[in-house]
Amino acid sequence: MDSIIVTGNGPLAGQIPIAGAKNSCLALMPATLLSDEPLTLTNAPRLSDIATMTTLLQSLGAEVSALQEGKVLAMSSHDLTSHTADYDIVRKMRASILVLGPLLARYGEAVVSLPGGCAIGARPVDLHLRALEAMGAELDLRDGYVHAKAPGGLKGGVVEFPFVSVGATENALMAATLAKGTTVLKRAAREPEIVDLAQCLRKMGAQIEGEGTDTITIQGVDRLHGATHPVVTDRIELGTYMLAPAICGGEVELLGGRRNLLAAFCDKLDEAGIEVTETEKGLLVKRRADHIKAVNVTTEPFPGFPTDLQAQMMALLTTAEGVSVLEEKIFENRFMHAPELMRMGAKIDVHGGTATVTGVKKLKGAPVMATDLRASVSLILAGLAAEGTTRVARVYHLDRGYEHVVRKLEGVGAKIERVHGS
Numbered sequence: 001m002d003s004i005i006v007t008g009n010g011p012l013a014g015q016i017p018i019a020g021a022k023n024s025c026l027a028l029m030p031a032t033l034l035s036d037e038p039l040t041l042t043n044a045p046r047l048s049d050i051a052t053m054t055t056l057l058q059s060l061g062a063e064v065s066a067l068q069e070g071k072v073l074a075m076s077s078h079d080l081t082s083h084t085a086d087y088d089i090v091r092k093m094r095a096s097i098l099v100l101g102p103l104l105a106r107y108g109e110a111v112v113s114l115p116g117g118c119a120i121g122a123r124p125v126d127l128h129l130r131a132l133e134a135m136g137a138e139l140d141l142r143d144g145y146v147h148a149k150a151p152g153g154l155k156g157g158v159v160e161f162p163f164v165s166v167g168a169t170e171n172a173l174m175a176a177t178l179a180k181g182t183t184v185l186k187r188a189a190r191e192p193e194i195v196d197l198a199q200c201l202r203k204m205g206a207q208i209e210g211e212g213t214d215t216i217t218i219q220g221v222d223r224l225h226g227a228t229h230p231v232v233t234d235r236i237e238l239g240t241y242m243l244a245p246a247i248c249g250g251e252v253e254l255l256g257g258r259r260n261l262l263a264a265f266c267d268k269l270d271e272a273g274i275e276v277t278e279t280e281k282g283l284l285v286k287r288r289a290d291h292i293k294a295v296n297v298t299t300e301p302f303p304g305f306p307t308d309l310q311a312q313m314m315a316l317l318t319t320a321e322g323v324s325v326l327e328e329k330i331f332e333n334r335f336m337h338a339p340e341l342m343r344m345g346a347k348i349d350v351h352g353g354t355a356t357v358t359g360v361k362k363l364k365g366a367p368v369m370a371t372d373l374r375a376s377v378s379l380i381l382a383g384l385a386a387e388g389t390t391r392v393a394r395v396y397h398l399d400r401g402y403e404h405v406v407r408k409l410e411g412v413g414a415k416i417e418r419v420h421g422s
Ligand code: EPZ
Pocket: 022, 023, 024, 026, 094, 095, 121, 122, 123, 124, 125, 126, 127, 128, 129, 164, 165, 166, 167, 168, 307, 308, 330, 331, 332, 373, 374, 401
């Protein structure tokens, strides 16, 4: 297993290009199952999660070709050979559940393994299943699989989510495009990735209104046609790299970044003393003074502060002046980066879903362990500003969501290298 070695090296300067959104691409790819015509995605990120989704779609008989070194995904599900998503693929990535809605809508049947939990929580899929049942699906859970049927096709219905779920909104949205009649999704997720998916489905001929609000209305159609669609910029990669100059000092321009993708996050950075300026190429980020102010953070569904940036924000706040309180309201176990940051000298008190961070002058480099995707990158951010050298082990977690991390950070002056072996 590879490690990444980071040595604190002072202020950063330069530009970092931001890739297409992993979490949008993972929903856009299953949309190919909704049509027998080709769906092509551009600006796709080159990540191991995308490779996993590719393998899953190919296991169903779909064609997925990664062109231009993986930036373009040319897909076609004209001749599917299976409607079963096997456990050995699904267990690697929870987003695999997103083939359920499309398979059911197009073929009237699907057998999809339950994804199981992951490091950050149990992550059930009950909201996905309830939504499909509200559209007439008959579901039978046995041997760890969802056996789903919709013999006469799905029917439009009202889906009232008890709380916001990004994945359940995506599954229901895709299924509803081919359901007979009108479907209304209430308390729908509002993330930019939902808007991106709706825009792609509309290009394919779907009739959708209200994406980006908490109520989405879909008028089912008989069939969808092919399309070409660019994946939206990855706001989580964007926010992650915005924190590099915030933590180290200096000035970095994030190419492709737009403030509207991360308004609540930018407001928090502003409160902490970080200046974010929109340029025609992206977002320019630098500290206003040589110290960071402590701030309180509560993670919420979009447009609130994103849970996927909580670990990275904690890394920044470990050396802020004062005490910061971070509340993780989305997942039940998303503070695993805290003990690793404490090995670097951070002062963090975790009680349930609340972490209290007391700022220290400087962190000290140390050997640390990545536990999940966003925790791993928060350790790298901490290492950028720490005194001495930090070795982050098990960086395969990182490869799931960040392409070329070493190259991107080296490009702005960081002292960072990837070594083989743990
Ligand atoms: C998506 O996961 C993202 N993944 C996550 O990013 C992100 O953290 C999350 O949305 C929240 O923004 C992808 O898009 C591939 P949810 P998802 O359904 O859809 C519970 C990353 O780092 N829940 O909005 O799985 C769930 O357990 C990943 O890129 C149910 O109880 O998230 C969680 O506590 C991590 N039942 C909460 O709701 C359900 O049926 C929100 O989950 C569904 C969800």
